[in-house]
Amino acid sequence: xxxxxxxxxxxxxxxSAGQLETELSGFDDTIIVNxxxxxxxxxxxxxxxxxxxxxxxxxxxxxxxxxxxxxxxxHSSGSGLTNGSSGDERNVVIEVRNLYKIYKIGTNxxxxxxxxxxxxYEGEFCAIVGTSGSGKSTLLNMLAGxxxxxxxxxxxxxHHIEKMNENKLVKFRRQNxxxxxxxxxxxxxxxxxxxxxxxxxxxxxxxxVRLKKAVKMLKLVGLKEHxxxxxxxxxxxxxxxxGMARALVVDPQIMFADxxxxxxxxxxxxxxxxxxxxxxxxxxxTLVMVTHDDSLAAIADRVxxxxxxxxxxxxxxxxxxxxxxxxETIKK
Numbered sequence: 204x205x206x207x208x209x210x211x212x213x214x215x216x217x218x219s220a221g222q223l224e225t226e227l228s229g230f231d232d233t234i235i236v237n238x239x240x241x242x243x244x245x246x247x248x249x250x251x252x253x254x255x256x257x258x259x260x261x262x263x264x265x266x267x268x269x270x271x272x273x274x275x276x277x278h279s280s281g282s283g284l285t286n287g288s289s290g291d292e293r294n295v296v297i298e299v300r301n302l303y304k305i306y307k308i309g310t311n312x313x314x315x316x317x318x319x320x321x322x323x324y325e326g327e328f329c330a331i332v333g334t335s336g337s338g339k340s341t342l343l344n345m346l347a348g349x350x351x352x353x354x355x356x357x358x359x360x361x362h363h364i365e366k367m368n369e370n371k372l373v374k375f376r377r378q379n380x381x382x383x384x385x386x387x388x389x390x391x392x393x394x395x396x397x398x399x400x401x402x403x404x405x406x407x408x409x410x411x412v413r414l415k416k417a418v419k420m421l422k423l424v425g426l427k428e429h430x431x432x433x434x435x436x437x438x439x440x441x442x443x444x445x446g447m448a449r450a451l452v453v454d455p456q457i458m459f460a461d462x463x464x465x466x467x468x469x470x471x472x473x474x475x476x477x478x479x480x481x482x483x484x485x486x487x488x489t490l491v492m493v494t495h496d497d498s499l500a501a502i503a504d505r506v507x508x509x510x511x512x513x514x515x516x517x518x519x520x521x522x523x524x525x526x527x528x529x530x531e532t533i534k535k
Contacts, residue, residue: 297323302355315341317512330503338512348372381450383460396430420448440471460492
């Protein structure tokens with residue numbers, strides 16, 4: 204039942220949120236029961252003390268961050284190196300080989316993906332950029348195991364997910380993947396702390412541990428003061444930060460973001476992108492983001508441009524190389 208419920212959670216919409224809450228409350232009425240604000244403050248205090256001790260123990264080791272890149276106010280793409288390693292030394296986390304997705308519509312065939320090949324490396328921020336109908340969302344669904352390819356291979360963390368059945372895919376996602384949704388997908392009757400802690404309940408984690416981890420993630424995204432606020436008491440940007448905290452709380456190896464700034468204004472979008480950049484750097488996560496906005500992709504390490512189901516250009520900013528649709532590499 205855990206796996207089926209989690210799969211439902213990954214696919215739920217605003218309309219089905221109430222039904223999901225009913226199922227959760229019926230399954231475990233102690234998932235979270237209105238945590239006391241004093242308990243939350245005490246957890247925050249303990250976490251801050253632990254972090255202070257860690258910083259003191261390593262001295263100034265973390266004071267220099269060679270990977271830092273922020274999105275400039277004008278969204279221009281002035282970038283720097285994000286990975287000093289050569290291509291041969293980096294660990295491949297995601298590899299896609301000759302990937303096709305063909306839909307039949309009447310007597311016609313639509314090639315949503317038409318022979319896609321690429322790699323994403325550990326600790327990399329990868330942006331998949333394309334217009335509506337380009338195939339970018341289909342590609343993200345394939346990477347997340349939410350759709351099966353017609354042909355090709357998808358290797359994530361050493362596992363061929365195209366060969367997995369639904370139960371294995373759900374388990375794999377639970378152990379390795381975090382999701383950030385465009386529409387936030389927060390449960391309206393739960394506050395920020397409860398929403399962030401929710402995925403941990405599927406792992407059978409004790410309540411006290413869940414809450415402490417959730418508080419730590421809210422602090423990471425700058426929302427510790429909003430722990431008891433419900434979604435309708437927060438702005439769109441704050442809700443999306445809660446969504447990011449929820450994705451991070453399971454400590455995923457890989458994070459997928461589907462148009463994460465689609466419902467945000469330009470200023471809030473810039474702040475959100477800079478937060479995502481910070482998380483990738485500090486938490487050493489691999490992040491794959493789908494977007495239609497070229498300017499937002501400027502903050503990524505790798506930019507993959509897709510048109511009509513085909514990759515037409517790939518830019519790797521760690522090596523300053525650009526690969527065109529003929530797989531010819533040009534040094535910038």
